[in-house]
Amino acid sequence: MNAPVQPPKLPGAANKLKSTRMAGKLVNEYWEMVWRAKEEGKLVCWYEGSSINPFLEAADIVWVHGEAYSAMLAARHQEGPAQAAAEERGYSRELCSYARTHLGCAVNNQRHRNGSDSAFADVPADEDISAKLPPPDMIISAYAYCSTGQQWDEMTSRLFGKKIPIFNVSIPWIWASGKDAGYCRGKEWEETSVYVARQLEEMVKFIEERTGKPYPWDRLRELMRNVKRASELRLEAMDMCTARPAPATLFDWSVSIAPINQLPCTTDIVDYFTKVRDEVAERVRTGEGAVPKEKYRLFFDGIMNWNKLGWLAEKFAKYDAAVVAGRYTHMAFWQEPDLIDANDPVMGMGQNYLICPNNHSSPILIDLVMGLCEKYQVDGIVFHATRTCRAFTNPMHLIAETAHSRLGLQTSMFEGDVADESFYKDELLNTRVEAMLEAIDARRLATA
Amino acid sequence: MKKHVMGIDFGSTTAKAVILDLNGNLVAWSVAHMGAVSNAAVDQAVAEVLAKAGLTQADMGRTVSTGYGRRMLDIADKNFTEITCHARGAVAMVPEARLVIDIGGQDSKTIAVDSNGLVAQFAMNDRCAAGTGKFLEVLARAMEIPLEDMGELAMEATQELKISSMCATFAETEVISLRAEGYSKPDVLGAVHQSIATRTLGLVNRVGKKGPVVMTGGVARNRAAVHFIEKALGMPLLLPDIPQIAGALGAALIGLDDWRIELGKAGETLDEDYHVDAQMTLDKACVTGCKGDPAAAANPPKPGKLQSAVGTIQKEL
Numbered sequence: 001m002n003a004p005v006q007p008p009k010l011p012g013a014a015n016k017l018k019s020t021r022m023a024g025k026l027v028n029e030y031w032e033m034v035w036r037a038k039e040e041g042k043l044v045c046w047y048e049g050s051s052i053n054p055f056l057e058a059a060d061i062v063w064v065h066g067e068a069y070s071a072m073l074a075a076r077h078q079e080g081p082a083q084a085a086a087e088e089r090g091y092s093r094e095l096c097s098y099a100r101t102h103l104g105c106a107v108n109n110q111r112h113r114n115g116s117d118s119a120f121a122d123v124p125a126d127e128d129i130s131a132k133l134p135p136p137d138m139i140i141s142a143y144a145y146c147s148t149g150q151q152w153d154e155m156t157s158r159l160f161g162k163k164i165p166i167f168n169v170s171i172p173w174i175w176a177s178g179k180d181a182g183y184c185r186g187k188e189w190e191e192t193s194v195y196v197a198r199q200l201e202e203m204v205k206f207i208e209e210r211t212g213k214p215y216p217w218d219r220l221r222e223l224m225r226n227v228k229r230a231s232e233l234r235l236e237a238m239d240m241c242t243a244r245p246a247p248a249t250l251f252d253w254s255v256s257i258a259p260i261n262q263l264p265c266t267t268d269i270v271d272y273f274t275k276v277r278d279e280v281a282e283r284v285r286t287g288e289g290a291v292p293k294e295k296y297r298l299f300f301d302g303i304m305n306w307n308k309l310g311w312l313a314e315k316f317a318k319y320d321a322a323v324v325a326g327r328y329t330h331m332a333f334w335q336e337p338d339l340i341d342a343n344d345p346v347m348g349m350g351q352n353y354l355i356c357p358n359n360h361s362s363p364i365l366i367d368l369v370m371g372l373c374e375k376y377q378v379d380g381i382v383f384h385a386t387r388t389c390r391a392f393t394n395p396m397h398l399i400a401e402t403a404h405s406r407l408g409l410q411t412s413m414f415e416g417d418v419a420d421e422s423f424y425k426d427e428l429l430n431t432r433v434e435a436m437l438e439a440i441d442a443r444r445l446a447t448a
Numbered sequence: 449m450k451k452h453v454m455g456i457d458f459g460s461t462t463a464k465a466v467i468l469d470l471n472g473n474l475v476a477w478s479v480a481h482m483g484a485v486s487n488a489a490v491d492q493a494v495a496e497v498l499a500k501a502g503l504t505q506a507d508m509g510r511t512v513s514t515g516y517g518r519r520m521l522d523i524a525d526k527n528f529t530e531i532t533c534h535a536r537g538a539v540a541m542v543p544e545a546r547l548v549i550d551i552g553g554q555d556s557k558t559i560a561v562d563s564n565g566l567v568a569q570f571a572m573n574d575r576c577a578a579g580t581g582k583f584l585e586v587l588a589r590a591m592e593i594p595l596e597d598m599g600e601l602a603m604e605a606t607q608e609l610k611i612s613s614m615c616a617t618f619a620e621t622e623v624i625s626l627r628a629e630g631y632s633k634p635d636v637l638g639a640v641h642q643s644i645a646t647r648t649l650g651l652v653n654r655v656g657k658k659g660p661v662v663m664t665g666g667v668a669r670n671r672a673a674v675h676f677i678e679k680a681l682g683m684p685l686l687l688p689d690i691p692q693i694a695g696a697l698g699a700a701l702i703g704l705d706d707w708r709i710e711l712g713k714a715g716e717t718l719d720e721d722y723h724v725d726a727q728m729t730l731d732k733a734c735v736t737g738c739k740g741d742p743a744a745a746a747n748p749p750k751p752g753k754l755q756s757a758v759g760t761i762q763k764e765l
Contacts, residue, residue, distance in 0.1 A: 400654070401654075404568075404569050410569070412570075413571075427516065431516075431529050431530065431531075431572075432572060434529045435530070435531035435567075435570060438528060438529055438531070438532045439532070439566070439567040439570070442532070442566050442567065443566060
């Protein structure tokens with residue numbers, strides 16, 4: 001056997017992309033814009049799940065994506081006040097921590113702005129940004145697969161006194177049971193695409209009612225041209241990570257979720273992904289790896305543990321493990337730009353909402369994951385069993401079983417969460433990942 | 449020339465140590481139970497095993513650690529995870545094993561090993577203590593009976609009760625409720641062990657049920673746990689004489705391979721017929737006490753002839 005897999009000790013092992021640093025600036029500017037919304041007399045829409053933000057941005061409505069705000073708080077380690085507020089209000093720790101954190105923001109918002117809960121009414125501390133979200137003027141619920149999504153929106157509505165108009169877009173689960181069914185094909189796919197697109201047209205009417213203005217379709221087309229191009233660049237850069245050593249890892253792509261998923265759809269996101277693509281290409285040309293001594297290539301199945309993003313990037317790098325792809329990063333976020341006709345974008349937008357990675361029946365989902373594992377030539381899969389998102393965790397054992405039987409891959413599962421750090425225990429991950437890497441070592445030597 | 453190696457399993461609730469000679473003979477072993485990842489326990493286990501062997505730490509050519517506290521030991525030359533070490537130790541104890549069930553203090557794990565003794569797949573419990581030794585400890589306390597008496601009492605169960613919760617804390621509440629309803633201690637304990645078996649079956653299914661199955665870890669000494677797991681699996685369990693030391697033994701065997709290679713490089717003459725796994729089988733250190741009939745299990749290889757590929761790989765160190 002090789003030298004034993006040793007725990008991470010040295011700092012700075014991950015050679016992260018430099019170009020992604022711009023994401024932090026763009027994210028900060030975006031949230032500053034959100035926080036100023038009411039001062040500037042803007043309408044505000046809260047939504048979760050599907051990236052309907054271009055529809056809102058085109059209509060000059062400020063958009064607040066619940067998961068994005070919760071993830072941002074977690075990444076900054078500022079999620080505590082919001083989660084505490086939600087729990088005080090009675091929301092269980094077992095509830096999706098994205099939802100719990102965001103609901104906590106709503107609770108704090110009410111307390112601080114209205115003094116509705118006199119026991120807690122107070123001016124928010126400068127460092128507590130959980131109360132800074134502008135209250136919604138409308139809620140749009142457009143969630144694929146997640147059963148919590150609609151309840152989350154309903155709970156938000158209640159927290160604001162049930163006075164907020166809600167529009168619901170139903171995004172059906174893709175059963176793929178027909179003989180002609182497959183990824184983005186078949187009768188069911190065609191029918192559900194039309195069904196979602198029709199609702200999006202209705203959603204636009206809802207938006208028109210809120211703004212009192214005709215919907216600016218030209219502006220939406222302009223924004224979607226940027227989204228489509230940004231998506232193409234992102235996927236082009238991701239594809240280059242089949243190189244050995246991989247020039248970028250899942251952690252770089254996690255940092256890049258905000259620019260593709262919720263930041264303003266201006267040319268800034270095209271510029272961002274152009275720079276990312278160029279840096280990745282240069283790394284491929286020079287043979288520079290995101291993990292300097294790449295020894296293992298892994299697939300990460302699970303939503304990112306936002307409290308631990310940098311921590312995990314360093315941990316895997318110190319194991320000489322390049323996490324080259326993942327279900328969350330590589331199967332979501334405008335991942336099918338070819339479906340988008342920028343001149344007539346609604347259908348393609350709806351179709352991208354439909355192919356959320358959780359929204360496929362298991363055979364399609366598993367084939368997609370196996371395809372990525374083969375494409376990126378991984379040695380194993382790490383499963384992040386998200387404690388408060390069982391939707392994402394449900395098929396993991398099926399994926400693991402197939403990865404083992406079909407591709408002979410080692411797999412390992414650890415428990416954590418998207419935004420609640422208390423569910424993550426470092427030693428549990430260490431032992432499980434190290435055991436998997438030891439097994440990979442043994443297998444390599446046996447077959448050498 | 450140093451003629452011995454040591455393996456230490458610095459576990460969450462117990463510390464185990466094993467000393468082997470250069471031919472892989474079990475010279476001494478010890479188990480110390482003193483609390484969570486206890487330095488005192490590991491010190492005691494090491495002192496005890498050295499005393500039993502009549503040796504000192506300076507006599508050890510290699511010391512390899514495993515378990516929760518594996519990185520905390522200054523005396524260890526290397527450390528490996530429990531998965532690698534338990535697989536190695538269990539296969540050495542019972543060469544025909546194709547599946548290892550290990551229920552320790554804080555972890556329960558199932559490890560599928562292939563015909564070469566390599567880890568094919570493994571599964572571990574999540575962060576919850578359900579299905580572990582800790583689960584039994586908590587419920588023994590709730591029932592006000594010594595831990596070591598739980599298994600025998602549970603075997604006296606006459607009716608099937610159900611503990612639905614896997615969480616130790618909630619299960620404790622259920623146990624108290626059942627007792628308050630007048631159910632006997634044996635019947636409630638039967639349900640406790642059944643819940644462990646259910647949890648274990650879930651882990652087994654994650655790596656694939658295949659025999660022969662060996663059970664290691666302290667819980668393997670609990671007759672009721674073995675009974676209910678066998679019943680849940682529908683297969684017999686092979687039980688080593690000293691199931692707690694599988695991890696420490698595996699660590700010692702890894703250390704032994706490493707040390708023998710180093711001695712070989714240094715020009716020392718070693719026993720050319722040495723095969724770790726065969727040696728362990730010949731010693732009958734563990735096989736004699738095995739329960740069940742290995743031959744009746746699915747496709748067992750011939751005992752004593754399994755040259756573990758892990759062993760081969762270790763020699764490549």
